[in-house]
Ligand code: SF4
Ligand code: SF4
């Protein structure tokens with residue numbers, strides 16, 4: 001069987017747009033051929049200039065991450081046969097939202113900077129001996145957050161990172177969760193305070209892309225949700241992000257609907273600079289009839305109030 005592999009190339013030594021071009025290769029493959037083995041064959045036999053990272057060839061080192069038919073994937077985990085069956089051909093390029101150095105090799109410094117920012121090691125002021133049953137408990141509580149291979153697929157796919165490169169990002173936040181549930185770490189509160197700041201846990205828009213591209217089922221968005229819960233439980237509920245959650249529930253529970261006039265006021269109360277920046281948006285919403293009257297409740301709002309009262313009784317945190 002033969003497959004067509006179209007590679008999006010970049011040569012930094014050529015001037016301007018001339019450095020970007022496509023290369024089209026045709027390769028023989030069998031059912032077990034991976035994209036990485038095909039690229040290594042092309043490099044060895046057809047085109048020595050083709051540039052990409054790889055090492056373990058076993059989905060362990062995380063270095064062969066690239067964009068394959070529009071999704072971030074480890075080339076050593078991609079079956080050529082499956083891609084050809086699904087798309088008819090294979091489009092390959094560097095992972096999205098990362099500065100390209102050459103062909104599929106991207107600059108990883110922004111990724112490492114985020115990981116470094118969350119203090120990715122146990123910080124302990126005391127020696128805490130750990131027995132085997134505690135160790136088992138920690139493993140269960142980590143929900144695979146320690147399974148990350150630092151491939152950067154999640155950051156590359158992250159919609160918040162696309163618009164705000166200061167966002168800590170899914171991999172770093174998932175790693176932060178791993179240290180928060182480690183009983184040897186004695187900086188629980190400091191870690192939560194740091195993660196709750198701007199560009200931290202509350203900036204995730206829960207698009208789920210990080211979960212869908214992660215090759216190791218780390219599910220970063222779910223770790224971020226756990227971090228949010230830990231943060232609220234620790235009493236860190238006064239940031240705009242935290243108040244978005246708590247006040248959202250409060251407004252719907254009281255008003256019987258989401259009141260887009262009331263919610264931003266409650267969320268940003270005390271954060272005057274942020275509230276001031278929202279004024280032009282508020283005016284636009286008002287002119288387009290998107291701001292409900294503050295004191296008018298919809299018909300049947302009492303039913304929603306009763307529903308929330310029941311939820312509150314059962315969970316104690318709505
Ligand atoms: S769920 Fe959150 S962290 Fe994950 S990709 Fe979307 S915005 Fe980024
Ligand atoms: S969380 Fe998953 S996708 Fe993100 S860097 Fe780790 S292994 Fe890769």
Ligand code: FES
Nearest residue numbers: 055056057062076
């Ligand atoms: S070569 Fe190591 S993960 Fe693909």
